[in-house]
Amino acid sequence: MVMACIRISRRLSVFIGRTIPGVGWVLLARDAFIIATNTVFKYHRMVKAEDKVL
Template sequence: MSTNAYSYGIHRGISAGELFFYIAVDKTREELGLDDLAAAAAILLGQNDVPVGGKLAGAVAGTSVVSMAARKFLPFRVAVRLPTIVKAGAGGLRIAMTRSLGAFVGRTIPVVGTVMLGADAFLIMRNTLFTYNRMVKPEDRIL
């Protein structure tokens, strides 16, 4: 790391690492909005934390609030079996097929929320790197 000093906003005489941090905070503030709140809500409402009985052995325990609501408001059967993610984690991804439109929507909403937050994280880092590399001297640039 070099000994170059930079300025950003009210901050003067900061190092390249500190400059990167302040730019990242600023870009995060710019990016976060109502769509991120909706994405976080989709993820939280999609958690399998509502206990239910009558599940077969090997089934994922519990159900989610969004899945219960979707099954209630979309009690339709479709002609084809639709793939849904029922469990994702360090142990891998578990896919289940369903003909219930409500189950499909209920299981898909948290996935959409996760994709939205992932896209935001990508945009924040891309914009941070772009702004940082534009502001610093060539020896302090990243990538």
């Protein structure tokens, strides 16, 4: 039998991520997507048209 351990957290997102691991993975993937998208967008604003990627 597996015993569940409840951890107290002050942040709701940390609590949800620990309680339901699937939600934590979705939030991690969303954050990675937002970071990558913003990085490419800012890079495109800094370089010439022929140096753009994607």
